Amino acid sequence: MASLFGDVFLSRRASRFQTQTPWTPLPYSPWHETLWQFLATSSLVFGAWYVGWRWLGSVNYDALWFSIPLLLAETGAFFGLVLFTANLWSAKSPAPAPLPAGIRDCTDDPEMPDRPLSVDVFFATYSEDPELVRLGLKDAKRFTYPYPIDVKIHVLDDGKRPAMEAVAREEGVNYITRSDNVGFKAGNLRNAMTVTSGDFILICDADMQPFPTFLEETLGYFRDPKVAWVQTPHWFYDVPPGVPLPAALERWLGGAGRLLGKGFERIFGPVQIGEDPFANDPQLFFDVILRRRNWANASFCCGAGSIHRREAVMEAALRQWSDQVAAAAGRNEAAARRLTGEEAIAESIRDSMRWQGALEEEFQPYKFHVSExxxxxxxxxxxxxxxxxxxxxxxxxxRMLSPNDLLSWTIQRFKYAGGTLDIMAHDNPLFRKGLTLPQKMMYASTFYSYLSPLWNIVFLFSPIIFLFSGIAPVAGYSLDFFIHIAPFLLLNELSQLVALWGNSNAKGRAWYLAMFPLNLQAMWAVVRGKKISFPVTPKDRQVGTYPRLVRWQIALVVLTAAGLIWGWSAFAAGVAGYSLGAMIANTVWGTSNMLSMLPMIRAAFWQPDPVYEAAIVEGATP
Structure with missing residues (x-):
């Protein structure tokens, strides 16, 4: 029954959304970038002024237990804004060179004999529907390229399923499996590398359907012999597109509504009513955040949709393996000297230790890690x-499939958060030799963002504490307070609007706040040394609703609403501490927090259109 539901839902997705087209990348404009940099710098200057004033002139010494945590939270969030600004500083990116006609065009070795390029296409799968994988295999066989090229497609099946092998055979592609599942996806990729030999490796998830132009769009970058990999954006073609705001307002208000909607979108960017309830649209991340790391040579690999130079992956793995062997031999030699009391170890014994270390250290082209x-x-x-x-x-x-229920979404995001935090705790790139300062800043921005619940939880509960107690975390909500905070908030909002022009960040901000329980859970798992598992994100919609996944968000909304009632009642009664300025500030603050919780709460109870589901089950055409 579950399989039938999965097939039906897959059919619904494919038939309903197959005609959707991806976004067009934002064009680069030096004038636009200069305006953004001016506004961003101004925002940081006024932000530093505000934070400095908060520490020096607004501490509530009668409630340090409340005032200091908020000060630390504001300072931590401001430091995150500095890193985010550095991330978005420049949109300049390398342009792809003419497509290479042969392997000699992709190397600086003059002795390299020329021949056509060879590409291995890896479809990594474990438990996904074989028919879903078939869609990607069919598309990969349609790759176009203006020169002779050797493309080999491989199914990497860690599920060892006869049905998957049959699909690979029917599609005329290679089927690769192994006797164990060590390293999960990373181990699956490593195993495939040992039995293939292409110059480049294209990594595809089970649900990925590559476009025919994939190689034509990406291989030109590899004319630079130092380019190790090229990442392309993820695009979830099954995301409900919604209705444009002008069209939605026109239904209610006629022509005036359409004009109002167009005016709003000119300022704040496109708005869709009834769009994806899970904030799956990745354009903001790929077209703005990751793309703007190109200037620092710090755009990182996101797995699926990336194409790698085999030489780079193997050479880096060999160097890391060699360093690990040398370190292990050094530790063993030190232990031997302590045990024997000798000041030096014979060279023959030292060579034996190195050999033993080489046998014990596993060679891993892809690190066995949930965030490989x-x-x-x-x-x-x-x-x-x-x-x-x-x-x-x-x-x-x-094109790919998105998590289409909150349970699947939570599994995926916990894996992202836990894996990233685990790297930060055990192999922090900030302390790794070889990375440039800009690269460290870009990675710091990523890792630091997953620490956000440490300050977000303070921001979420501060207005609640005030509304129920009348105790303010600042010395007073005076005119001086608003004079310091207003320019910073205004300039920050303007700079973000310019930086993300054409992209709405409203939903991203809401989920950034609402994810605090999930990120805290991931953080706690890493602190306890718990191994972050490798669960496969479900591709089929899971049946049901998930109120337990948003219980903290619901509790926060209820507490804030109750606090607003209590606070305004106290203000009306003239209770000390409940000044008008304090009530206005905390009402705006608390209301914003509640609104940020609502999209995630709505997602927990979201159900697909039952009429449409019924039509699919009955075989009707959508």
């Missing part, structure tokens, strides 16, 4: 001897 993609990026970026480069190509070159 970003881990591999860090290893390659830190190889200063070769100076490997990465590129985020802004144009979408594949």
């Amino acid at each position: 993609d970003i881990y591999t990026s860090i290893v390659l970026h830190s190889d200063r001897e070769r100076g490997w480069k990465s590129v985020l190509h802004p144009k979408v070159q594949a």
Whole structure:
């Protein structure tokens, strides 16, 4: 029954959304970038002025237990804004060179004999529907390229399923499996690398359907012999598109509504009513955040949709393996000296220790880690001897399926958060030799963002504490307070609007706040040393609603609403501490917090259109 539901839902997605087209990358404009940089710098200057004033002139010494945590939270959030500004500083990106006609065009070795390029296409799968994988295999067989090229497609099946092998055979592609599942996806990729030999490796998830132009859009970058990989954006073609705001307002208000909607979108960017309830649209991340790391050579790999130079992956892995062997031999030699009391160890014994260390250290082209993609990026970026480069190509070159229920979404995001925090705790790139300062800043921005619940939880509960107690975390909500905070908030909002022109960040901000329980859970798992698992994100919609996944968000909304009633009642009664300025500030603050919780709460109870589901089950055409 579950399989039938999965097939039906897959059919619904494919038939309903197959005609959707991806976004067009934002064009680069030096004038636009200059305006953004001016506004961003102004925002940081006024932000520093505000934070400095908060520490020096607004501490509530009668309630340090409340005032200091908020001060630390504001300071932590401001530091995150500095990193985010550095991330978005420049949108300049390398342009792809003419497509290479042969392998000699992709190397600086004059002795390399020329021949057609060879590409291995890996479809990594474990438990996904074989018919879903078939869609991607069919599309990969349609790759176009203006020169002779050797493309081999491989199904990497960690599920060892006869049905998956049959699909691979029917599609005329290679089927690769292994006797164990060590390392999960990373181990699956490593195993495939040992039995393939292509110059480049294209990594596809089970649900990925590459466009025919994928190789034509990406291989030009590899004319630079230092380019190690090219990442393309993820695009979820099954995301409900919604109705444009002008059209929605026109239904209610006629022509005036359409004009109002167009005016709003000119200022704040496109708004869709009834769109994806899970904030799955990745344009903001790929077209703005990751793309703007190209200037620092710090765009990291996101797994699916990336194409890698095999030489770079293997060479970086060999160097890391060699360093691990040398370190292990050093530890063993020190232990032997302590045990024997000798000041030096004979060379023959030292060689034996190195050999033993080489046998014990496992060679891993892809790190056995839940976030093997970003881990591999860090290893390659830190190889200063070769100076490997990465590129985020802004144009979408594949379609994928999105998490379509809150349970699947939570599994995926916990994996992202836990994996990233685990790297930060155990192999922090900020302390890794080889990375440049700009690269460290870009990685710091990523890792620091996952610490956000440490200050977000303070921001979420501060207005509640005030509304129920009348105790303010600042010395007073005076005119001086508003004079310091207003310019910073205004300039920050303007700079974000310019930086993200054409992209709405409203939903992203809401989910950034609402994810605090999930990120705290991931943080706690890493602190306890709990291994972050490798669960496969479900591709079929899971049946049911998930109120338990948003219980903290619901509790926060209820507490804030109750606090607003209590606070305004106290203000009306003239209770000390409940001044008009304090009530206005905390009402705006608390209301904003509640609104930020609502999208995630709505997602927990969201159900697909039952009429449409019924039509699909009955075989009707959508």
